[in-house]
Amino acid sequence: MKFHLLTYGCQMNVYDSDSMADLLFERGMSPAASLEDADLVLVNTCAVRESAQDRIWGVLGNLLTWKKRRPGRILGVTGCMAQNEGQALVERADYVDLVLGPDGITRLPELLDEVAAGRRGLVDVTPESTPPEDSLWHAPLAAPQPPRYPRFVSVQKGCNEKCTFCIVPSVRGFERYRPIPHVLDEVKMLIEHGYREVTLIGQTVNAYQYGDADFAELLYRVAEVPGLARLRFTTSHPRWITPRLVSAMAEIPILCEQIHLPMQSGSDRVLRRMKRRYQAEEYFQLVDALRRATADKPEPLAVSCDLIVGFPGETEEDFQRTLEAVERAQWDSAFTFMYSPRPGTAALRLGEPVPRPVAHERLLRLNDRVKAVGTALNRQLLGRTLEILVDDVNEEKGVLCGRSRSMKTVHAPIPEGRRAAVGELGEVAIDFAAAHHLKGRVVQAELCAARGD
Ligand code: SAM
Ligand code: F3S
Numbered sequence: 001m002k003f004h005l006l007t008y009g010c011q012m013n014v015y016d017s018d019s020m021a022d023l024l025f026e027r028g029m030s031p032a033a034s035l036e037d038a039d040l041v042l043v044n045t046c047a048v049r050e051s052a053q054d055r056i057w058g059v060l061g062n063l064l065t066w067k068k069r070r071p072g073r074i075l076g077v078t079g080c081m082a083q084n085e086g087q088a089l090v091e092r093a094d095y096v097d098l099v100l101g102p103d104g105i106t107r108l109p110e111l112l113d114e115v116a117a118g119r120r121g122l123v124d125v126t127p128e129s130t131p132p133e134d135s136l137w138h139a140p141l142a143a144p145q146p147p148r149y150p151r152f153v154s155v156q157k158g159c160n161e162k163c164t165f166c167i168v169p170s171v172r173g174f175e176r177y178r179p180i181p182h183v184l185d186e187v188k189m190l191i192e193h194g195y196r197e198v199t200l201i202g203q204t205v206n207a208y209q210y211g212d213a214d215f216a217e218l219l220y221r222v223a224e225v226p227g228l229a230r231l232r233f234t235t236s237h238p239r240w241i242t243p244r245l246v247s248a249m250a251e252i253p254i255l256c257e258q259i260h261l262p263m264q265s266g267s268d269r270v271l272r273r274m275k276r277r278y279q280a281e282e283y284f285q286l287v288d289a290l291r292r293a294t295a296d297k298p299e300p301l302a303v304s305c306d307l308i309v310g311f312p313g314e315t316e317e318d319f320q321r322t323l324e325a326v327e328r329a330q331w332d333s334a335f336t337f338m339y340s341p342r343p344g345t346a347a348l349r350l351g352e353p354v355p356r357p358v359a360h361e362r363l364l365r366l367n368d369r370v371k372a373v374g375t376a377l378n379r380q381l382l383g384r385t386l387e388i389l390v391d392d393v394n395e396e397k398g399v400l401c402g403r404s405r406s407m408k409t410v411h412a413p414i415p416e417g418r419r420a421a422v423g424e425l426g427e428v429a430i431d432f433a434a435a436h437h438l439k440g441r442v443v444q445a446e447l448c449a450a451r452g453d
Contacts, residue, residue, distance in 0.1 A: 001039045002032035008056060009046025011201045011234065012172070013079050015152045016105055017044045018144075020078065023108050035066060040074045040112075045081035047167055049340035053081050064095050074115055076100060078108075083125050083171040084343070090121040101125035102157075102172055127173045128157075147195050147423040149391040149403070150232070153186050154178065155218065156202025161237060163264070164275050164346035165311065165339060168203055175203075177210050180221055187225045194423060197230035197389055198222075205233050206240040216244035223252045229425060230389060230405065234260045238278045241286045249301075250293040257299045258407040259290060262306035266325030267318035270311055273350055280325060287329050299386060302332040302377075302406035309366055310339040310359025312350040319362050326369045332377050332406070333436070334370045338363055371435045378408065378433035385443055386410060390424045400442075402428070409437040 003024050007017040020042060021031070032038035041063060046052040060077070067073045076098040077089060083101035090096050097120050098111050104124045111122055158173040159166075187198055200222065202208060208215040215233075223231055231254050238261060249255055261283075265271050268279045287303055294301040307322060326334070338359045341348055353359065388402030388410045400420040401411050412428045414420050432439035 001027075001029045002037055003029050003040040003042065004032045004035055004038035005042050005044060006059065007044045008052060009044070009048065009079065011150075011152050011199070012102070012154065012157075012203070013044050013046060015154045015201060016079065016102060017042075018152075019105055020044070020108055023105070027109060027112070036069075039072065040076070041066070042076045042078055045077060045079040047080035047084040047171060047342070049337065050342070051340065053084075056081055060093050060096065064093070067095055074098075074112075076111075078102070078105070080167070080171040084167065086125045087123050090123060094121065096121070098122040099125065101127070103128040128176070145193065146421065147193070149197060149389065149422070150199045151190060151195050151197065152201045153183060153190070153198050154202065155183050155200045156205055156208050159203035160207065161204055161239075161277075162275050162346070164273065164350065165308065165342065167342040167345055170344050172203065175207060177202075177208050180210050180213060180218060183218065183222060184225060187222055187228065191225060191227040196228065196423060196425065197232070198228065199232040199234060201234055203235060204237040204240060206236045206242075206245055214242065214244060215240065216242065216248040219245075219248045219252060219255060223254050228254060231255050232258060232407075236261050238263070238276075238283050238286055241290070246289050246293045249290060250296075256405040256407070257294050257297045257301045258304075258405070259301065260304045260306075261287070263325060263329065264306060264308050265311065265314070265318065266321035266323070266328075267314070268321075270314055270318050270321075273313060273347075274308075274311060275346070280321065284325075284328055297405075299404060299406040300377075300380070302408065303329065304333045304335075304407075305329070305331050306335045306337065307366065307370075308337050308339050309362040310354035310356075312339070312347055312353050314339075314354050319366075322366065323369055326366070326373055330373060330377065331370060332408075333374050334366075336363055336366050336370065375433070375435040378435065378438060381408065381430050381438060382433050383430065385427050385429045386438075386440070388412075388426060388428050390420055390422050390426070393420045393422060395419070402426075404438075411437060411439045412442050415442050 005017045007013050045056045063075055067075055074097045077096055078100045082099045089099050097115050114122055155178045158175045159169045160175045190198055206215045208218055263283050264274055264276055266280050291301050339353050386404040388404050390400050390402040392401040398414050399411055400414050404410055410428050427444035428440040429443045430438050430440040
């Protein structure tokens with residue numbers, strides 16, 4: 001039997017999809033070469049914005065046709081939209097065979113047994129009820145070959161923050177932290193499979209705690225795993241950027257010069273209404289502290305963030321504070337979103353969202369500002385030599401692509417008569433900089449082995 005996984009949304013979903021693939025391998029199933037080749041399709045969904053859900057409804061509509069083309073095909077919906085919709089999902093789309101929430105991943109095999117026994121329309125959205133320390137983690141036991149980057153390692157499930165716009169806490173539940181030995185085992189497994197870089201993930205990853213250990217301690221421990229060349233983490237919440245974490249950023253050589261630190265708005269009034277529990281100035285101070293602490297590392301620290309426009313009650317003046325924040329924080333890049341009202345969230349009681357055309361116009365102005373700052377920061381890298389980890393090779397075009405330590409996308413021609421492989425580290429001299437990528441030439445021969453080696 002062949003399976004196909006369609007993954008939408010954040011890093012957590014990417015990780016969950018890998019875990020589900022692993023469980024399917026254990027059942028003797030194998031990945032389908034194409035959708036048409038598949039007997040089972042799992043759609044791993046996102047519910048963070050309404051647009052994400054709308055898109056997935058469209059995909060499910062198309063999968064009805066896929067199902068009808070061959071009897072016996074199985075369609076499952078997993079992830080945040082599965083959790084959010086539950087029974088309502090099979091009522092609206094009665095051709096969906098199973099609906100499974102993010103806490104139920106380890107029960108996927110049981111559900112498939114039930115489907116095999118002829119049951120349909122199964123819904124399992126029971127939140128995990130075990131104490132956090134007994135939380136179930138299904139770590140992938142194997143890893144895709146050749147290595148595929150970024151490679152995530154989940155260290156935290158759920159979110160304890162109560163941002164008034166966000167549906168994540170209600171669909172992913174409270175924070176649960178993965179025991180350090182489990183995290184280390186997974187990182188060691190990945191190293192054995194040839195991986196050299198991992199990214200620790202959680203919704204508020206830096207709120208991690210396990211016994212007496214905080215997130216900084218986890219970083220020190222992971223960094224000791226022999227063979228690991230680069231370490232990253234995401235997503236951080238400003239409230240949990242502790243002095244210990246700032247020191248860890250400075251002290252751990254393999255910890256990369258990059259942090260994703262959502263700000264959401266530059267206006268203190270809006271931040272209060274979002275219940276972000278920090279003020280704009282505190283955010284800027286944290287960024288300054290992180291930049292100072294990492295000043296001696298190979299690359300300038302790259303800071304990225306998430307920003308929302310059109311939050312209920314956001315005035316033009318509030319929005320101006322967000323525009324000013326782009327200059328002040330000097331973000332290398334930002335994910336910018338138009339506020340989307342989500343069911344069950346507190347922001348629904350904060351009044352009407354800003355009219356769509358106004359929010360859209362703000363989004364465009366914000367994107368222009370972010371792009372200008374990002375381009376200027378990238379231009380400062382012209383003439384420098386950056387270490388990259390190759391994550392894509394296009395032999396036909398003779399081009400390789402990789403990420404620098406600060407997560408910059410770098411393209412370079414593969415030197416004449418040589419070949420490159422995903423997962424190699426090397427150095428590239430930068431001679432071109434745009435908003436979202438850099439280009440250069442390979443200056444370190446090790447990067448590309450001679451053809452025929
Ligand atoms: N800590 C999370 C992470 O790992 O990225 C953040 C959760 S959410 C998946 C990612 C981003 O989506 C948030 O930082 C926020 O900017 C945006 N977001 C969440 N809810 C939203 C909403 N209702 N409307 C618009 N954007 C939203
Ligand atoms: Fe959502 Fe805020 Fe948590 S954005 S995931 S409630 S930190």
